[in-house]
Amino acid sequence: MTNLKVTSHAPADLDGGLAALRGDCARMAPHWAVPEPAEPGPVPPSSIHGVTVPVRSARLLDAMSDYGD
Template structure:
């Protein structure tokens, strides 16, 4: 998402932001926005996940719509 306040500065040599309200800035704009946000929200430390024993998995329900979707996929429907 692009900063809608539009802090663009063509004279300083920095890239010009899209016009306020223009959310279609392109892939380069999105990558730049993500790079700036990554510094503010660091990823949590990774923790090793443990497998769940099958005996603890109960009451798994799948909607009929999802079943039809999977049946239509050659990898799963056969």
């Protein structure tokens, strides 16, 4: 036999108002830790390799006018 008992961690009152919503957000805030932003460093051109452009894309870009000529 299957146990069909369902437990929910959601509040029973879905129309709790703004105060309930703010309380829910305050309880969840510690779970949403934001990592410190990492500053990207310069990349030497010698490390950029293996980039390929499909022929159709190259033709499309070649056919475009430069700066609205």
